[in-house]
Each structure stands twice: as structure tokens, then as C-alpha cells.
Amino acid sequence: MPKMKTHKGAAKRFKVTGTGEVKRHKGFTSHLLTSKSPKRGRNLRQATLVAAVDRDNIKKLLPYG
Secondary structure, eight states: OOOOOOOHHHHHHEEEOTTSOEEEOOSSOSSOOTTSOHHHHHHHHSOEEOOHHHHHHHHHHOTTO
């Protein structure tokens, strides 16, 4: 069997934690920021975990993650 290839688009967006969960960054942070409150902007900076229903599909894209 040849090596499996990592999906490079997914590798730039997701990281697998030590316990097997998948971390992601939040969206809505690049423009139209004047209408968003400072508190909302701070909260959008923090990473979060991918929902459990999406986790297995993302892990297939990251075979060595």
C-alpha cells in the first residue's frame, strides 16, 4: 500500500489534540468588525473544538495527525 496523503487544506485549519479531539479556529473575524462588540471579537480569537458529528470525517483527512 502507498502512503496516505494528508489533505493540506484541512491540515492548515485543524489540529488533533492529545486526547483525539480536533481543534479549530472560529470564523467571522476578518472584516465587518465595527458592528461586532469588543467582547465578541475577543471570544472569536479563542480556539474551540470541532463538533463530535464532524470529528471522524476531519480525522480521515488527517491520517497522521
